[in-house]
Amino acid sequence: AQDQLRQAQKMEAVGQLTGGIAHDFNNMLAVVLGGLELAKRHLHNRGPDAQKHIENAMEGANRAAALTRRLLAFSRAEPLLPEAVEAGTLIEGMADLLDRTLGDGIAVTTADAGRHWRIWVDRHQLENALLNLAVNARDAMEGQGTLSINTGGIRLADHQVGECLAGDYVSIEVGDTGQGMTPEVLARVFEPFFTTKPVGKGTGLGLSQIFGFVRQSGGEIGIDTAPGRGTRVTLYLPRHIGEGEAAEASAESGDAPAH
Ligand code: ADP
Numbered sequence: 001a002q003d004q005l006r007q008a009q010k011m012e013a014v015g016q017l018t019g020g021i022a023h024d025f026n027n028m029l030a031v032v033l034g035g036l037e038l039a040k041r042h043l044h045n046r047g048p049d050a051q052k053h054i055e056n057a058m059e060g061a062n063r064a065a066a067l068t069r070r071l072l073a074f075s076r077a078e079p080l081l082p083e084a085v086e087a088g089t090l091i092e093g094m095a096d097l098l099d100r101t102l103g104d105g106i107a108v109t110t111a112d113a114g115r116h117w118r119i120w121v122d123r124h125q126l127e128n129a130l131l132n133l134a135v136n137a138r139d140a141m142e143g144q145g146t147l148s149i150n151t152g153g154i155r156l157a158d159h160q161v162g163e164c165l166a167g168d169y170v171s172i173e174v175g176d177t178g179q180g181m182t183p184e185v186l187a188r189v190f191e192p193f194f195t196t197k198p199v200g201k202g203t204g205l206g207l208s209q210i211f212g213f214v215r216q217s218g219g220e221i222g223i224d225t226a227p228g229r230g231t232r233v234t235l236y237l238p239r240h241i242g243e244g245e246a247a248e249a250s251a252e253s254g255d256a257p258a259h
Contacts, residue, residue, distance in 0.1 A: 004163060007190055008215070026068045032061050067203065080122040080216060084240040087119055087151045087170055088112040094127060098134055098147070105143040112151035117170040120240040125213050132206040133174040133233055139197065140178025140231060148175045153239060161236055162220040168239040169219065175232040181225040189223065210235075 036058050043050045091110055098108050119126070130149070137147050150173045158166045181189070188194045190211045195204035214221045218238045225231040 118240040137176035145177035
């Protein structure tokens, strides 16, 4: 718990720092992109080289813009807008995107036992988190394997997973058959900017951002991994129980969490 508190404080400091930078940087990039776009139009008839260079510059600027968007989300400059979200429907809606992201060699399986688990969460941030987890899984699988996303309902006791409070949660497990993590890597995955990926490929912000989002949403995150055995990341998010559903809720829960 002490470690997690330190982790949260560290993330807050990094978040405040990057928030200001990201905002200014994004404004500058908007100017660069606008100027290049105009230049590209004017140069259109002067041979392919000038155009190519400008296109490269635009690609670079676009990548930088994407990074600052991640930094902004990470620094929580964007407020969360929670709503009732049906987990299975949201995941189904991401099927094409996931297939394209993962490539032909990786199969995607999903299961929610036919239940319409509802979460109280920011839909956009949850989609971002799941996409990030899928990209991490892809990178760990090197083109071959299975990504499985399983959804369920669970009743947790106080601190049963991390800092969670007692209550009803929806668990979303994202499992891969990739290389897994050593205990040394696992101990550091939530640290901002910690990455084992080559420069340009990893930012080290994925899992720390997900950690921030999940905790801010009143949820928790668990990771089960071992070298050569693959990785399973489980998000526990507060279950949304609508009117007339209260009695049913407790009857279905009670599985042990995957830890
Ligand atoms: P990034 O993906 O940019 O490196 P993350 O914060 O998402 O940043 O991940 C940090 C590190 O955690 C990764 O560099 C990798 O070493 C490890 N990691 C994350 N997800 C997985 C996974 N599914 N399988 C194996 N290692 C992983």
